[in-house]
Amino acid sequence: MTQLNCTQCNTALTCNVDNISACWCNELPAILPLDTTATSCLCRKCTLSKINAFLEDVYTQPIKIQIDFAKQFRGSNNLIEGLDYTMQNGYMIFSKWFFLKRGSCCKNGCKNCPYGFSKIKTPSF
Structure with missing residues (x-):
């Protein structure tokens, strides 16, 4: 184990430079394109920020491309706070990334639905 400082913050x-496969960063999905010029580590917060910034570009693509990209990350039941969900008022709010990895829409009007069903309908009286 080596003590380092995040190059961003x-x-x-x-x-764990001696066994990179046992390092904390391997808990995160390899969403980012491999940066062969990287020479040092980022902390968890900065790594998640970089992944989410990359995903924002993915979200500008047609939904079919988004789904195809996310498909390779399906099957992991390990939910990552800050990537798959955020906590708001004690509730898990799933992200667009979570729904894309799932690969289908439940049509329940979820807040971050990438499939076009995010309009939560309020009952009319």
């Missing part, structure tokens, strides 16, 4: 972090 300077937060202290522990990196």
